Amino acid sequence: MAPQTGSTGKETQPVSTFPRLFTWEEIRTHNGRGQDQEQWLVIDRKVYDVSKFAKRHPGGSRVIKHYAGQDATDAFIAFHNDKSLVKKYLKSLLIGELAPDQPSFESNKKQSLLEDFRELRCTIEKMGLLMPNxxxxxxxxxxxxxxxxxxxxxxxxxxxxxxxxxxxxxxxxxxxxxxxxxxxxxxxxxxxxxxxxxxxxxxxxxxxxxxxxxxxxxxxxxxxxxKPNCFRKDPDLNMHPLLFSLGKSLSVELGKKKKKFMPYNYQHxxxxxxxxxxxxxxxxxxxxxxxxxxxxxxxxxxxxxxxxxxxxxxxxxxxxxxxxxxxxxxxxxxxxxxxxxTQMNHIPMHIDYDKNKDWVSTQLHATCNVNQSLFNDWFTGHLNFQIEHHLFPTMPRHNYWKAAPLVKSLCDKHGIEYKSKTLLTAFVDILHSLKDSGEHWLEAYLHG
Known part of the structure; x- marks a missing residue:
């Protein structure tokens, strides 16, 4: 069997002469929640069983579990700079690959967006923006x-x-x-x-x-x-619902269940x-x-x-x-x-359960930026560039401003809003978002 070219554009070798082939339907059942609790994930069309390795994963077991039954190609690339080192661990976990008739991207992934994003990442690597100063x-x-x-x-x-x-x-x-x-x-x-x-x-x-x-x-x-802003996967949302009701859909759900741990309509x-x-x-x-x-x-x-x-x-x-x-x-x-x-970039954005969206959409829908200035950069530790930070988490912060125009062009091309606001507006938007979520909860609680 001849070598194949994966979705990241790199040549990969087959598992064996006759590798085991899988469909997306079968992979999605191995999400860690079934009776066998097996965790499979896909990286560059290769299928890996990470059920046992998850406990030894340096980044934590839950990170892998959050992608179990899904395509993790872009997350894998984003989190690991030293790909050659990580692939040594992956080799023993390989159990097969996607069948030839299976698309490289799941049906709910935006193929053209991901292809353009991967080209953008290659450009950023060539520009040296992942190199620290x-x-x-x-x-x-x-x-x-x-x-x-x-x-x-x-x-x-x-x-x-x-x-x-x-x-x-x-x-x-x-x-x-x-x-x-x-x-x-x-x-x-x-x-x-x-x-x-x-x-x-x-x-x-x-x-x-x-x-x-x-x-x-x-x-x-x-x-x-x-999984930013994904309830039960993002630990930053653990304040919901004990102290705060976050996001429209979660607030409505909480209200319909007649749950009231706090007076959420006053949470702002x-x-x-x-x-x-x-x-x-x-x-x-x-x-x-x-x-x-x-x-x-x-x-x-x-x-x-x-x-x-x-x-x-x-x-x-x-x-x-x-x-x-x-x-x-x-x-x-x-x-x-x-x-x-830390919350000015996330609470005002979309909050919901994990919908298994593509990497780019997941990050962009959950983050926004605050305008650049020397003070804002220092005051926030450059987290005013939250969009760039989430898309490229290993990028040194001093290079965010160089990557920002490239990311904005990608968003403009695909009709995705690239949000950037003043620092004060970002703070006020936290309260506006909490007020709106509290009102959604109250409406559902009283009339749902």
Whole structure:
């Protein structure tokens, strides 16, 4: 049998002289929810059984499960820079390929859009936009270390009168949020070319300098990128329905079931207070639960060490009670910063169950951008370019602005709205979206 050309344009070798052939109908039944709970996925027309490998998957078992029974070609390409390394693992998981009469794209995929997107990715790779600028990231790293040191030095030198106390809190908060944006870059393997270097420094930054396990963050965040705004697959939607009712279809469904955990018709009024407050205990408790449950002992040790370190640094200067105010006020401010920036690109967008759309449509329908400026880039960790970040999650953030015109042209060609707005509008749209969702819930609750 002659070599075949896959949907990504690369030549692939057959499994054997007579490979096992599958149809999409058969593949879709192996989605992890049947009696056998087998998980199959398709990459470049090849069919892989990842049922057992999922538990060992570095990106987390649930990321693979979210694509079980579906085509994962574009997700696979998006998440993995080192394809040759990953394909070594795939080789032992190969069980067959799509039958010749089966289309490369499932019936509900937009073939022309995906073909143009793959051409765009090739263009971006040739332009070198997936290559990191080490000077840029060195400056990012240096600037939050300086801010972190300044938070302690201000209190050490000036004491704990009101002004230095508040200035110290401000420096600590800014340093922590900027560390968060940087570890986010490391988690996407966009700072170094080698994944292991990114993983090592991510553990240093998020675990030793922020007090959270790197594997915990990656476990949640990779799922978000795999299926953004897909209920029960995107962990960022776990606030629905306990605290908030999100999206029109989910809100109507909740209302028809006569479920009322909160007065959702007022959620746009309590979001600014409740969302940041809820995030603090969630982060603080779940990090320890995750590390213990997954037996991440090194990360657990470094997390505990972080808490000991900050106590030893600040308690002698201000006493325990003042330190508690200092630390938890900074965490509350950081939580506000984090929740508004991360949700401004998603909550106002389409939220629903997974409809197994193509990669491009899935990302574009769930994300929007905020206009570029030096302040917006710094304030959001370049997450104002959420569209480009979601389409190319391993792209270094300093290159988003170069890719943006190319992505916009792709959207214009296929009639897809490329949304970009001011920072203030993006914040206000969160509240507008929550208000609309709450009204849909109330209408269905009363009359559904």
């Amino acid at each position: 080490y000077i840029f990231f060195s400056l990012i790293f240096l600037h939050f270390l300086v801010l972190d040191a300044a938070s302690w030095l201000v209190v050490w030198y000036f004491g704990i009168s009101l002004v230095p106390f508040l200035v110290g809190i401000a420096f600590f908060t800014i340093a922590q949020i900027q560390m968060g944006w940087f570890q986010h870059d490391l988690g996407h393997c966009s700072v170094f070319r080698k994944p292991r270097w990114n993983r090592f420094l991510q553990i240093v930054v998020i675990t030793a300098l922020k007090g959270a396990p790197a594997s915990w963050w990656n476990h949640l965040h990779n799922q978000h990128h795999a 009024k309590y979001f600014f207070l409740l969302a940041p407050l809820a995030l603090i205990p969630f982060f603080q408790l779940s990090v320890f639960y995750f590390a213990i449950k997954r037996k991440k002992w090194l990360e657990l040790f470094l997390t505990v060490l972080f808490n000991i370190r900050v106590c030893l640094m600040y308690v002698p200067l201000m006493g325990f009670n003042n330190f508690m105010v200092y630390y938890w006020l900074a965490r509350y401010l950081e939580s506000n910063w984090f929740i508004w920036v």
